[in-house]
Amino acid sequence: MEREQIETIKLTILKNLKVFWNEHWLPIFSLIVLVVSCQLFNWTHSGFLYLPMFVSGWLVVMFALKYKSENSIFPSKKATKNMQKNSSYEMYTVLRVYTNDPNFQE
Known part of the structure; x- marks a missing residue:
């Protein structure tokens, strides 16, 4: 039972490594060539x-x-659009504060 589990884990690891290599072979190779x-230039x-x-x-x-x-910590385009939809009230308040106009309308 344990041997079968170990074999399945090995197969999944190898499969994940092959998928990773197929997707990222160029940047890995470029980094190796750069280093x-x-x-060699230093020598x-x-x-x-x-x-x-x-x-x-x-x-x-x-x-x-x-x-x-x-994959950044900054919001993506979809999240930015959602934030713009949700932030209309905040934008209105900021504009209202800066205009000092009691009859301000959007």
Whole structure:
């Protein structure tokens, strides 16, 4: 019984790793190339390594920005629209405070 559970856990882990690799192989490869080329540049100071460092660094930054925009702590577009719908009263109060007009209307 325990052996079967261990095998199923191994299979699910391998399946999840394959799915992760298929979705994120380019940023992982770019990060590896960036680290290796930076280390080689530190050892050799060869100008040839500028291109791999620039391209792989650019890819890593682009994927990081994409990941940040998709999974950020800031609200998404849908949440922003919902917040705008819900915040009309707050906006009215702020405008009312700043206008100092007792007959203010939206």
